[in-house]
Amino acid sequence: MMKFAILAPGNIAKSMAEAVSGLEKIQRYAVASRDYGRAENFAKQWGFEKAYGSYEELASDPQVELVYVASPHSHHYEHARLCLEHGKHVLVEKAFTVNARQAEALIQLSREKGLLLAEAIWTRYMPSRNMIDELLESGVLGNVTSLTANLGYVLSHVERMQNPSLAGGALLDLGVYPINFALMAFRGEIKEISASAVMSPEGVDWMNSITLSFTDGKMAVLHSDMLAQTDRQGVISGDKGYLEVQNINNCEEIRVFDLERKMAARYKVPEQINGYEYEVLSCMKAIEEGKTECPEMPHSETLRVMKVLDAIRQQWNMTFPCE
Numbered sequence: 447m448m449k450f451a452i453l454a455p456g457n458i459a460k461s462m463a464e465a466v467s468g469l470e471k472i473q474r475y476a477v478a479s480r481d482y483g484r485a486e487n488f489a490k491q492w493g494f495e496k497a498y499g500s501y502e503e504l505a506s507d508p509q510v511e512l513v514y515v516a517s518p519h520s521h522h523y524e525h526a527r528l529c530l531e532h533g534k535h536v537l538v539e540k541a542f543t544v545n546a547r548q549a550e551a552l553i554q555l556s557r558e559k560g561l562l563l564a565e566a567i568w569t570r571y572m573p574s575r576n577m578i579d580e581l582l583e584s585g586v587l588g589n590v591t592s593l594t595a596n597l598g599y600v601l602s603h604v605e606r607m608q609n610p611s612l613a614g615g616a617l618l619d620l621g622v623y624p625i626n627f628a629l630m631a632f633r634g635e636i637k638e639i640s641a642s643a644v645m646s647p648e649g650v651d652w653m654n655s656i657t658l659s660f661t662d663g664k665m666a667v668l669h670s671d672m673l674a675q676t677d678r679q680g681v682i683s684g685d686k687g688y689l690e691v692q693n694i695n696n697c698e699e700i701r702v703f704d705l706e707r708k709m710a711a712r713y714k715v716p717e718q719i720n721g722y723e724y725e726v727l728s729c730m731k732a733i734e735e736g737k738t739e740c741p742e743m744p745h746s747e748t749l750r751v752m753k754v755l756d757a758i759r760q761q762w763n764m765t766f767p768c769e
Contacts, residue, residue: 448473450511459488463492468719469726472582475494479583486496506532511535511733512537515537516539517539519679522539533559533561536575540567541613542565542752544766545769549749569696571725588685588687591664591684596679598671610649610650610767616643617759625668627691628668628749637659639754640761642761644746651762652672655709656668678693688702698715699714728753
């Protein structure tokens with residue numbers, strides 16, 4: 447049984463708690479918040495054995511093995527580093543850090559200490575990812591050259607999303623999904639990034655449009671939005687047809703269409719607890735094998751995504767106080 451802990455029991459931590467509650471080899475061990483009462487309530491609700499009123503107490507507990515860092519983006523670096531320095535394996539919620547420089551520092555530390563460090567971008571770990579890869583490799587779409595993807599939710603009321611001090615905005619919270627969707631399908635070198643945004647009065651992006659051009663001639667057109675609900679669809683297109691991914695944030699179905707736009711096949715994804723379990727299972731396997739990264743989201747891909755995010759924000763002159 448691996449002793450699992452959650453650092454920062456916010457909304458996304460509830461989804462993780464639900465997932466690990468359904469895993470046999472995970473022991474729900476500890477929860478830490480800067481507010482002890484909040485940690486205690488979360489621990490009672492989800493069956494964790496211990497509650498801590500500081501992150502330092504959690505990191506200092508010798509029983510803790512794997513820590514899920516669920517704090518705002520602005521604090522991922524600080525909290526992941528704290529856990530690594532205390533000898534804990536760490537699963538960090540996306541976006542991994544605020545910038546690539548922070549990501550590189552954490553990766554170096556994890557390797558020096560021989561500890562697992564993984565990014566909790568759940569779409570990388572889901573069975574649907576292999577299903578999409580197999581379809582692309584099968585040649586059913588022919589020569590694949592273009593891709594579109596979007597993700598949008600009405601989140602303008604969420605304070606964290608509007609706050610530059612918490613690294614708010616659509617890009618780091620929502621835009622990472624279309625970007626990861628594109629980079630999972632198109633693995634070549636990026637030649638050019640073109641991005642525009644509608645900015646909030648506070649200085650974070652409300653919505654954005656991103657085009658990635660690759661040296662091998664492929665192109666991805668992406669959109670994320672915190673002001674509007676979008677269809678969350680991803681489409682990958684080739685000269686023999688195209689496939690649609692229903693909900694790039696948690697794939698529900700994959701549909702393949704021919705040149706007549708007739709549906710040639712449809713694929714349901716396997717039943718799941720809620721989707722978060724796959725990243726935890728991958729972490730457990732990697733730890734058992736003595737690895738410092740997960741094959742589904744290796745450090746090289748985390749850095750690739752962070753460098754894209756940095757380049758996009760540079761075009762917008764969007765920086766965060768924590769940088």
